[in-house]
Every structure is written in C-alpha cells, then in structure tokens.
Amino acid sequence: MSMTHELATELLAPYVDGALPLAEAAAVRAHLTECAACSDEVAGLQQLNQALAFGPAPPVAFHAFWAGIQKQLPRPRAQARVRVVRRSLVLAAALAALLVVTTAASAFASDRILPDSPIYSLKRVGETVRLDLTRTRQDRVQLELGLALERLHEAQAMAVARKSHLALASLQNFQALLTDAGPELENPAAADRPEVLRTISTLTDELTQVEQAATTQADESDVQVETVVQDAKAELAQDEQDPGAPAAGTQPGPTPEPQDTAAPKESPEQSNVPSPSGEPTP
C-alpha cells in the first residue's frame, strides 16, 4: 500500500489529473499524508492546471468558415475519380497476386450467382446484353462501375471458398471494366451524376475493406505479400502527388506476378453453358 517517494513523484501529475487506476491513486494518497514535498508538489500542480485551463473559442459562423475552405479545395471531382479508378487498378493487380481477399464469408449475400454456379455464365451474358443496350455513354459508365463492384464481391467470395482461378478471373474482369470506364469518368457530365458518385463511394469503401483484410492477413510468414501491398501503396502515394498524370486506362507499373496461380482458366462448370457469340471470355 505504501509507495516510495521516488515512485510517487513519477505519478503526481496523473494523480492530480485523476488518470491513475484506483489502487495506485490510493497509494499516492497514502504517501501524501506522510510526505510534505509531494504534498507541495500536488498543490503546485493543481495551480498549474488552473493556468493550463484554456477556454473554448468564441462562436464560429459556420457558413463563412465553410466558404473559406471550399474556395481553396482543389477542383476535385474528375481527379478524385481518376484516382479511385487508378487505385482500384493497382489494388486489383496486387490482389490478383495475393488472393488473400478473405473477409468474413457472411458479408456476401447468399442469393448472388457466383462464378462457381452452373448458371454463372448466363448471368454474364445478361450483363453483356445490358451493356450493349445501354444507350448513352454515361449510362454505360454507371453500369460498368456497378458490374465492377459485382466482380469484386465475386472475387472475395471465391477467395474465401479457396477457388483461386475463379477469384483471379473475376478480378481481371473487374480490372477490365474499370479500365473501360476510366476515360469517361474524367468527363464531368458523366461523372458528376449522383448515382455514379454513389457507386464510386461504395467501390472505394469496398476497396478499403479489402485492402485492410489484405494487410491484416499479410502479417506473418508471407513477406512477399507485404511487399506487394507496399508497392501498390507507394505507387498510389506518388499518384496523389501528381494528380495531373493520365491515370485512367493506363496499366499500373509493376504488375505483380500471380503467386501460385497460372493464368485463369474457365471452370468446367462454365464450359457447360454455351458461350455467347462474340463475347470475349474473361
């Protein structure tokens, strides 16, 4: 219960601030009854705390405050979108190499038709038809972004199921869709529409989660995993410093080699279903 003077002097400020655990606070209090030096110090610290108690600022007019910020923000939209697309591409490349996209399996809706389903290629045919029927370029971009998101979900689900070929195939299609959508996103008429914004937000959020999952998994044995993620991040950081760089559509520099997977093959399930004419297989 009793405490040495030396130890007590280490704890006086936290004691005065009420930041010590109960037992330690009690021990300090006991020491104070028998040590004049520490009692003086406590009084001094209390006085100091009063001098350190700075009050809050006078009220702020938010409207003017925000206006001052807004006029200095970079013309953000097109650039930010290009960045998201580029970030997506870099990440997709990294993830294709890693296949560590194992977030919780429960995150994926069970009614989704996944690449290992017998009717999966029918779903893809349907998508192609929808893309072909899309009248305007803008609508097409929105659809492409939505489909890219779908591919990302599939890749995650396939990675969880340890079907790495299918995960890789989905990621490659994900990449192709974003590359396709890239140039149009620089056009504000297409990119500033709220539904495009929403999809991009979702996409960014998904990517952040995937990235976190990838980083968490990369902790132990696999040094290479970490290197790949680091490379991707370094490239992104560089990208952010150079926002004028024509990002969309360009392939990220160091595309990492897939680790233990050969080029994606069509799964046997998929080949049971007739392939649409003229549709490039993923």
Add this chain to the structure above:
Amino acid sequence: MTPDSTASPAPLQEDPEERQLVTRSAAGDQDAFRQLVLRHHRRVVNIAYRALGDAGLAEDVAQEVFIKVFRHLPSYRHEKPFVHWLHRVAANTVTDAARHRRDVQSLDSMEKPPAGQAGDPQDVAARHDLQRSVRRAIATLPPHYRDTLALQVYHDLSYEEIARTLDVPIGTVMSRLNAAKRLLRGRFQGLADAEGGANTP
C-alpha cells in the same frame, strides 16, 4: 463457411455514418466533406484558439487543417478512427502556425483578449497575459513533452485518447505529462510568485 471472428480485430468502433462521410469525402464528394467539417469544426477551432490565443488566426488555421484533411483523405487508410487522424493533422498544422508566427514576427500585440467575456476587464486581461506566458513556456519544452502536453491542454484529450492518438502506451503518456508539468512548474515558479496569485479565479 463461418465468419472468422479472430481474423481481423476491428481496433475501435467508428460511427458508421462518420465512416461513410469520410469515404465519400475521399472520393471527392464535397457535400459529404461539408458535413464532416460541420461535425468537427468546433473541435478544431477550439484547438487552434487555445494554442494560438487569437480567434481570427484560429479560424484561419482551422480552415487550413480541413483543407489539408481533404487533400490527404485519399491516402487515409482507416487504420484508426478518423478523429484521431484529425487530431494529428490539427496538431501538426497548429504547431507549424505557432512556430511560424514566432519566427516571422512578434505578434504578441495582435493577441487581443476575447471580446464579450464576462468578468472584470482587468481580470480578463491578467488571465490573458498569463495564458500567453503559459503558451510560450509550453513551446520551449522538449518536443515530446510539448506535443503530448498540447494534446491535453489544447486538444482537451484524456490520457487514453492521447495514447491512442500518438500510438503510445498510456504509461508513456503519464510519464511525459508528469515530466512536462514538473518542468513547466519549475519555469513558472518565479512568474507565479511575481504575479501574486493573479491566476486564482
């Protein structure tokens, strides 16, 4: 397939709405960013005001903080809650502003006591002078002590919040604050005696 609860330990729960706003802002959505600023501007203006002592300057610096935040959001990785990151950006910006201010010119005369504060004008002025000397004394502390103490007195954070913001154990926060305050007290002994207890409200 069962979700693996041990896989990714979510460090600290962040308000999902806040997370959404951060994500949308990072994608360049200025409406979302406006809401984020609305949520946090008081916090940041207070930090700058406590550290710099001038309301107008505090608003300018706080605006600068948010402009930096917006610019760097795309590289923010959600490794810690947004507010912790915000506090770090604010701390750096405010420290720079304070240093710049001291380097470039002595603007002490510009530091006006806040208008419309209750109490005897003489008391207000005395308190204002005292705080100015306290700020100066804090600025002369070794950087680790100075920055940790700033998080307590300017940012108004608890020991635990300081530990999380700086990514250090709470014991480190305790020993830094203890050392910082003892140093400060040493420097202030003379001053407090000279002022004859002008700092007791």
